[in-house]
């Protein structure tokens with residue numbers, strides 16, 4: 389089954405977003421470091437994310453366990469999952485995004501404000517406020533100034549799994565994160 393070109397482009401962005409040192413390889417240790425950093429920012433509330441991230445690593449390497457993967461391997465694995473086990477992949481991503489939502493919503497009011505979303509982006513070195521606001525506004529589908537759980541989980545899943553060209557194209561775009569201006 390041929391994979392739509394725009395899905396391949398989005399998955400490539402996800403890989404590059406994870407390959408923070410740009411050497412063409414994502415390692416499980418990088419992945420864990422990223423999650424530990426998340427826990428440092430958000431405390432015990434974020435600890436379940438470490439567990440689900442281990443499961444997600446299993447997803448990224450799909451067919452057999454590997455401590456590191458390259459872009460072609462990653463695309464191959466996601467192609468396999470997208471065609472053979474899309475429901476399983478969707479289920480894991482849903483658990484992951486729900487746990488992330490709980491952590492990012494630091495005041496626990498059930499919504500992510502722009503300030504809370506900025507803390508989240510800043511914690512991964514993304515400090516371009518124009519970019520952060522640009523993505524925030526697109527995830528806030530009903531435009532009420534707050535990202536609800538449904539909006540957050542829905543938009544991330546749409547980015548990863550949907551062929552829909554309307555899915556937020558800049559969400560995991562490291563280049564745009566640096567260069568985007570209003």
Ligand SMILES: [Ca+2]
Pocket residue numbers: 406407408409410411412413414415418
């Ligand atoms: Ca790397």
Ligand SMILES: [Ca+2]
Pocket residue numbers: 493494495496497498499500501504
């Ligand atoms: Ca909140």
Ligand SMILES: [Ca+2]
Pocket residue numbers: 528529530531532533534535536539
């Ligand atoms: Ca909203």
